[in-house]
Amino acid sequence: MEFVKIQGGIVMHQQKYINELLDRFEMIECKAISNPSDTNLNLDECSDDEKVDSALFKQIVGSL
Numbered sequence: 422m423e424f425v426k427i428q429g430g431i432v433m434h435q436q437k438y439i440n441e442l443l444d445r446f447e448m449i450e451c452k453a454i455s456n457p458s459d460t461n462l463n464l465d466e467c468s469d470d471e472k473v474d475s476a477l478f479k480q481i482v483g484s485l
Contacts, residue, residue, distance in 0.1 A: 442484050446477070 425432045443449045467473075 442481070445484075446481055 423434055423437060425434070440449075443451065
């Protein structure tokens with residue numbers, strides 16, 4: 422956790438930790454977006470070649 426004093430207050434962030442996670446999970450070059458999906462997106466079941474590694478997914482989410 423990092424704290425930065427600014428005019429009128431203090432900003433708290435975890436940028437260093439997030440960068441370490443991105444590096445650990447080899448996601449440094451990932452494309453960041455402010456909203457992960459379109460609000461009107463219809464989700465369908467993935468084909469076998471598109472499936473996510475569930476153990477890796479759990480590790481990433483658990484790290485947050």
